[in-house]
Amino acid sequence: MTLLWIGNLIFLAVVIPVVVIILRRVITPATEIKVYADDIKDHGAQFAPHLAALSELTTTRQLVREVNADLERYARALDRIG
């Protein structure tokens, strides 16, 4: 019976604190990972508005082509003048 009490004391004084410490050491990085994931999501959501102008590049390309065609006409007109 005395050994059982000694075992109980060791269990309450040593085993349970050790288990709690180990579990806290596991849960602390998990909590940080959660915070980082939230942060990444908040900042990553701003990619789409910032890159929305990329879709306008097609329009820019079309406009540059039109300007180039007008430049060719302008050069031909200059050649006729010269």
Add this chain to the structure above:
Amino acid sequence: MDPAHIVLLIAVTITVVAIAGYLIAIALILKHVVNQLVTILGAVDAVTETAQPVGAVIDDINRDLDAGRKLIEASVARLEDSRVPVGTTAAEPGRHAAAEPGRHAAAEPDRHAADEPDRHAADEYGSAERSEGTVAAPSLPAPASTGTEPAEPRSRTGGRGWWNR
């Protein structure tokens, strides 16, 4: 039932509950993280698909701009070749070509040979620089009427020769 057994059961229960609670918390956190990562991955895929054709489009734009620049440069060069600059006439280049060499080739050597031989002979160290300075004088504006006139020797008391400095 012995009190020691009851204490043991309570301790084991506390331990199991603590372990279960921590594991459940960890599982919830990991589930949340997985959901966030799925969202982030979807956003990254969307951004990748959006930005994928940008390189080709920018290459097209650069090519068109370069072609336009070359076109304008060629046109401007042709215009510059075919047009006389504003403010000049066709006779002006001939005036400098005809009048200036005759004036300096005919008048200056004679003047140096006739008027300055003793001076050049006496001043043999400094004459080279001063002669070069005199020869550099053709940059002076030529009189309009000296095209065919004979060159007159300049007097030492007037004019802009180096001997009046």
